[in-house]
Amino acid sequence: MKTQARHFWMMAALLVLGGAVINFWAAAGEARAPRRALAEFPAEVGDWRQAGRDVRFDAATEAVLRADDYVSRDYAGGTGRTASLYVGYYATQRSGATYHSPLNCLPGSGWTLKEPSTVEVKPADGRAPFEANSFVIEHGNDRMLMLYWYQGRGRAVANEYLDKAYTVFDSIRLRRSDGAMVRVLVPFRGTEREAAETAAQFAALVAPNLSPYVPD
DSSP states (O other): OHHHHHHHHHHHHHHHHHHHHHHHHHHHOOOOOOOOOGGGSOSEETTEEEESOOOOOOHHHHHHHOOSEEEEEEEEOGGGOEEEEEEEEESOSTTSOOOOOHHHHHHHTTOEEEEEEEEEEOOTTOOOOEEEEEEEEEETTEEEEEEEEEEETTEEESOHHHHHHHHHHHHHHTSOOOEEEEEEEEEOSSOHHHHHHHHHHHHHHHGGGOTTTSOO
16 A cells, blocks of 8 residues: 555656646747858858759748748759759747658649658768668659658658657757758659669768758
């Protein structure tokens, strides 16, 4: 009987403590990590150079994305290679604004997604490799290789649900829920394998440059 009573009071104390912690974090607000605007993302990454100006979406698209900051631009590499980079950053996900998954927006724009898989991206600066989602996407005569992943608070992951779990964990541990979705598109100029290699190589050069804009 005494053991049951002791367990009851221990559980009650934990519940009270947990409630106090949650109330404290709610009152303290979310921590904000210093960062640079994505418009300042390097125009040169490795042997890739920005081609043209940054793309700005129309008001309707921005209202759907709800990103606090984003960059969308094309890059050109040697031997006629091209790649498109999009990074959408969210300062907080507590308010309901969160990453707009390509799995939702691309089909609505008429794109077909095929051959889903994950690939390993090896950052060019020697950081730990991470997995990215890979799809072949098609719209009419346009065919591209797409890579995308979720990044923030020192992690880069492919799985959307795992990223959500990390976001909840970091909201408690760090009082942060900021992060970004990173997407690379490479049009087919040869074989699918060549497009995949180009996308992985470009992503490996992009990844080490993200920290100042998507804080660890």
